[in-house]
Amino acid sequence: MSDPxxxxxxxxxxxxxxxxxxxxxxxxxxxxxxxxxLGVVGESGAGKSMAGNAVIGLLNRPAKITGGEIWLNGTRIxxxxxxxxxxxxxxxxxxxxxxxLTSLNPLLTIGDQLTExxxxxxxxxxxxxxKRAIAALEEVGIPAASERLDSYPHEFSGGMxxxxxxxxxxxxxxxxxxxxxxxxxxxxxxxxxxxALLKRLCRDRGTAVMLITHDMGVIAETADRVAVMYAGxxxxxxxxxxxxxxxxHPYTDGLMxxxxxxxxxxxxxxxxxxxxxxLTAMPTGCAFHPRCxxxxxxxxxxxxxxxxxxxxxxxFPITHSAEETA
Amino acid sequence: xxxxxxCRNCRLMLAYALRRVLQSFLVLLVVGLVAFSMFRFVGDPxxxxxxxxxxxxxxxxxxxxxxxxxxxxxxxxxxLKKAATGDFGLSYRQxxxxxxxxxxxxxxxxELALVSGTMAIFFGVxxxxxxxxxxxxxxxxxxxxxxxxxxSLPTFLIGxxxxxxxxxxxxxxxxxxxxxxxxxxxxxxxxxxxxxxxxLILPSITLGLYQMTLIMRLVRSEMLEVLRADYIxxxxxxxxxxxSVNFRHALKNTLVPVITVTGLQLxxxxxxxxxxxxxxxxxxxxxxxxxxxxxxxxxxxxxxLMLISVMFVGINLVVDLLYFAIDPRLRADRTxxx
Ligand SMILES: Nc1ncnc2c1ncn2[C@@H]1O[C@H](COP(=O)(O)OP(=O)(O)OP(=O)(O)O)[C@@H](O)[C@H]1O
Ligand SMILES: [Mg+2]
Numbered sequence: 001m002s003d004p005x006x007x008x009x010x011x012x013x014x015x016x017x018x019x020x021x022x023x024x025x026x027x028x029x030x031x032x033x034x035x036x037x038l039g040v041v042g043e044s045g046a047g048k049s050m051a052g053n054a055v056i057g058l059l060n061r062p063a064k065i066t067g068g069e070i071w072l073n074g075t076r077i078x079x080x081x082x083x084x085x086x087x088x089x090x091x092x093x094x095x096x097x098x099x100x101l102t103s104l105n106p107l108l109t110i111g112d113q114l115t116e117x118x119x120x121x122x123x124x125x126x127x128x129x130x131k132r133a134i135a136a137l138e139e140v141g142i143p144a145a146s147e148r149l150d151s152y153p154h155e156f157s158g159g160m161x162x163x164x165x166x167x168x169x170x171x172x173x174x175x176x177x178x179x180x181x182x183x184x185x186x187x188x189x190x191x192x193x194x195x196a197l198l199k200r201l202c203r204d205r206g207t208a209v210m211l212i213t214h215d216m217g218v219i220a221e222t223a224d225r226v227a228v229m230y231a232g233x234x235x236x237x238x239x240x241x242x243x244x245x246x247x248x249h250p251y252t253d254g255l256m257x258x259x260x261x262x263x264x265x266x267x268x269x270x271x272x273x274x275x276x277x278x279l280t281a282m283p284t285g286c287a288f289h290p291r292c293x294x295x296x297x298x299x300x301x302x303x304x305x306x307x308x309x310x311x312x313x314x315x316f317p318i319t320h321s322a323e324e325t326a
Numbered sequence: 327x328x329x330x331x332x333c334r335n336c337r338l339m340l341a342y343a344l345r346r347v348l349q350s351f352l353v354l355l356v357v358g359l360v361a362f363s364m365f366r367f368v369g370d371p372x373x374x375x376x377x378x379x380x381x382x383x384x385x386x387x388x389x390x391x392x393x394x395x396x397x398x399x400x401x402x403x404x405x406l407k408k409a410a411t412g413d414f415g416l417s418y419r420q421x422x423x424x425x426x427x428x429x430x431x432x433x434x435x436x437e438l439a440l441v442s443g444t445m446a447i448f449f450g451v452x453x454x455x456x457x458x459x460x461x462x463x464x465x466x467x468x469x470x471x472x473x474x475x476x477x478s479l480p481t482f483l484i485g486x487x488x489x490x491x492x493x494x495x496x497x498x499x500x501x502x503x504x505x506x507x508x509x510x511x512x513x514x515x516x517x518x519x520x521x522x523x524x525x526l527i528l529p530s531i532t533l534g535l536y537q538m539t540l541i542m543r544l545v546r547s548e549m550l551e552v553l554r555a556d557y558i559x560x561x562x563x564x565x566x567x568x569x570s571v572n573f574r575h576a577l578k579n580t581l582v583p584v585i586t587v588t589g590l591q592l593x594x595x596x597x598x599x600x601x602x603x604x605x606x607x608x609x610x611x612x613x614x615x616x617x618x619x620x621x622x623x624x625x626x627x628x629x630x631l632m633l634i635s636v637m638f639v640g641i642n643l644v645v646d647l648l649y650f651a652i653d654p655r656l657r658a659d660r661t662x663x664x
Pocket of ligand 1: 101
């Protein structure tokens, strides 16, 4: 495999608070290759968005990257500041947010917002930018694109607006897209369309995608590999089929058990007892041990388990027979 | 949905403007009623005009002249017709047409209001943006703390302090009056002479300080709010420059809510001018009004009331239309509503 587009190594984000140092992202490592879609899943508060924001350099103060490395196309970017980081945003890394209703500036036409972004990153003329803006809108499936260019965001439906947002994120042809729950705010009926659109566009261009979502169904259909996060740490990372059909981490296993998946038939849903620890009260050792059915003494003590070579960061990964995995 | 083009917006805007103008007229009718009632119910106009030595005949004649025996609505209508042409009768005290007196005094007040309004908006918006963008800097913090003084000190005290410092102690600026004015025939202006300009400084600061502070604090809080919005995050995530994020994307959204309040503030500048004009003996309509109250000069009071409400209503109208021009969502809502 060629060099990955994005490579993060032991990425750690910390927030200093009066109650002490919180670690919403704790030594997370993963790669995303050209044209690959990496799904990032986990409960609310697991640190999925925080990791994405760290990559694009948009952490809200006082959160800060305090450890690890981020490499984009062979260049280290976690230490970049101000102008240097700004130039990467939009140009090399695009981002799609959750809520298309609030992602677009209500007082500027979508044409304005598109051309401004293109003119910022590409050396083209205003007329050329307009032409490209129309093409970009056509590509994301906005009908009568040339007429809609001068419309304001409120003149579009939610699904259409998310298409515009995708066009904006892709208009300078970035090599990585971070999509943070791109369909959560949308009608169920348009969710699939938007995911399919994102998938097609990124496949066509070879864009690497970090797809953050709660929805295992979306991951199952869209992603190539999946990263499961728990309390700021990476619990499991592996190819989607394997992780879904044969999870190795007890947490992933629980997560799959509590997700109704067509491919697994109509099993009764299992609930994982307890809830994810708060950052202010992290257990020692493995963060999952208080809820884990397989926890042993070693799980309760530092150092915590690491994902060395295997898929799961667990002392006692679940083993599966060959027939289960198939 | 788009029916295409600016012409639709023009027509919408025209229809909207017409409706607002109509509403404004209604408001003025009501204020007119109040002003008219003052004539009827505060004191006896016949007394006011005739003094002590009068015959029954005189009284009858004056009553007939003034139309006091006509039905209420007819009198009100006559009053309105005259008011519309600026005819409010004779001042009880000066025995001259009130319209003339007001016309003489209005330029002083309007110039004062114009200068302090412009100052308040300009500095209010600029400082508001500055303190929002540099919200953690020490300069911004100093400005914010100082601005508390601006809102909490009463206008007359600010005026007196300024007079004490710049007129009494330093002797740089005059403490009262308009200075030399140039008579343009229909307008007297202080803008054309050095002494006129100097005389404007202290009163305009006094009058505009409160409004400036208010506008500044409002712009700051709106701007901070907007800077947290998703579309600003998205603009940053697309790598737009800070300058564009702050001034193209954030500022316009900040101004939408600010415009309304600012409009109301400008209206109150003219009303507040009463205090400033009294402190600085500024020969404007505010001072005229204060004097009129002392002498129960009803025609002058009524005319002042009408003038102020015309200003208020006018400013409101302009503000609403500005709103309409800036915010495309408003235009859409109107389309749906009809
Ligand atoms: N300023 C802050 N102070 C303290 N804790 C914070 C702060 N900002 C974020 N956090 C915590 O950081 C953690 C990670 O948040 P993040 O938004 O990355 O979660 P997420 O996985 O994206 O969740 P969701 O699915 O709800 O979007 C959360 O537990 C959150 O409470
Ligand atoms: Mg999130």
